[in-house]
Amino acid sequence: MYTPSAGERSAATSPLKGELLHAVERDELVLHYHPIVDLREGKVSSLEALMRWKHPSRGMIPPSEFIPIAEETRHIVRMGSWALTRACADAKKWPDEIKVSVNLSAVQIECCDIYDVVMKALEKTGLPPDRLQLEITETVLMRDHEQTQAVLKKLHSLGVTITLDDFGTCFATLNYLRSFPFKKIKLDRSFVRDIPEQHDCLAIVKSVGDLARELNMRSVAEGVETAASLAAVHAAGYDEAQGFYFSPPVPNRAVERAMNQCKQRMAVLNTPATSW
Ligand code: G
Ligand code: G
Ligand code: MN
Numbered sequence: 001m002y003t004p005s006a007g008e009r010s011a012a013t014s015p016l017k018g019e020l021l022h023a024v025e026r027d028e029l030v031l032h033y034h035p036i037v038d039l040r041e042g043k044v045s046s047l048e049a050l051m052r053w054k055h056p057s058r059g060m061i062p063p064s065e066f067i068p069i070a071e072e073t074r075h076i077v078r079m080g081s082w083a084l085t086r087a088c089a090d091a092k093k094w095p096d097e098i099k100v101s102v103n104l105s106a107v108q109i110e111c112c113d114i115y116d117v118v119m120k121a122l123e124k125t126g127l128p129p130d131r132l133q134l135e136i137t138e139t140v141l142m143r144d145h146e147q148t149q150a151v152l153k154k155l156h157s158l159g160v161t162i163t164l165d166d167f168g169t170c171f172a173t174l175n176y177l178r179s180f181p182f183k184k185i186k187l188d189r190s191f192v193r194d195i196p197e198q199h200d201c202l203a204i205v206k207s208v209g210d211l212a213r214e215l216n217m218r219s220v221a222e223g224v225e226t227a228a229s230l231a232a233v234h235a236a237g238y239d240e241a242q243g244f245y246f247s248p249p250v251p252n253r254a255v256e257r258a259m260n261q262c263k264q265r266m267a268v269l270n271t272p273a274t275s276w
Helices: 006-011 016-023 063-072 075-092 106-111 114-125 138-143 145-157 175-179 189-193 199-214 227-235 252-270
Strands: 029-038 043-055 059-061 099-103 132-136 161-167 184-187 218-222 240-242
Touching: 016 043, 016 063, 016 075, 029 075, 029 252, 043 063, 043 075, 043 252, 063 075, 075 099, 075 106, 075 114, 099 161, 106 114, 106 138, 114 132, 114 145, 138 145, 145 161, 184 189, 184 199, 189 199, 189 218, 189 227, 199 218, 199 227, 227 240, 227 252
Parallel strands: 043 099, 099 132, 132 161, 161 184, 184 218, 218 240
Antiparallel strands: 029 043, 029 240, 043 059
């Protein structure tokens, strides 16, 4: 049974609905970038592009408020293509070893030829495919298994990294891990946030880390907010981590500074546990 989320329920009546159509044309969308740190190398490996809407009268609107509306109205197709191209163009100017991660919603994959959209973004910006990561949730896979699978495999064979986002929430079924070419699993932040206090979270974090390793996929822990949760995901063998402990999402001009800060924050792993 399909139950609409609070965001989707309000979409029909939201005053933002009509304005969203013009947000791309009026140049009101911006991307911020949230670093993802390689825990073995001790430095940033990629940056996740996150959309923000710089609304002329309402100020900065977070994606949780407008993405559901954009999906309902299908404006996400246009906005998502814009985000993909913008993110690739920004990444082209970063150091070669840094990848860019872009979220794709189910509607984007359903409503347009996403392979074509991705190829156009890469061609237009000159970014090599192996510097692009696409983050998708299980919802993407639920809708049209075969066609989606074919498109993802085609992108994967070009060198694009496909990451399973928000793992552990949604409609998690382990079957998806068997049938799709995921290179990474990103554990949802709800499990990571409560690690120090809640024993069950740590158990899940550890098990998902083991699962990824056994499947030859890389593991990413999202929502690392404290030195204690960084230490825990590191001890659990995670390959990568993301969270406010390292840095908040930042505009493109602040990316270099954020990457340096992440490197410094890694130092906590080399100091005695009693200091935090
Ligand atoms: O409010 P918050 O920043 O937590 O919301 C982030 C959510 O919005 C993420 O789950 C992400 O999937 C979605 N999102 C952010 N930027 C984009 C984008 O460029 N394209 C798509 N499709 N989704 C995005
Ligand atoms: O659904 P998706 O994973 O794409 O959503 C990513 C969202 O999660 C982004 O908005 C990102 O900024 C947020 N996020 C990542 N790490 C943390 C964290 O440590 N704390 C909080 N509150 N949000 C985080
Ligand atoms: Mn994501």
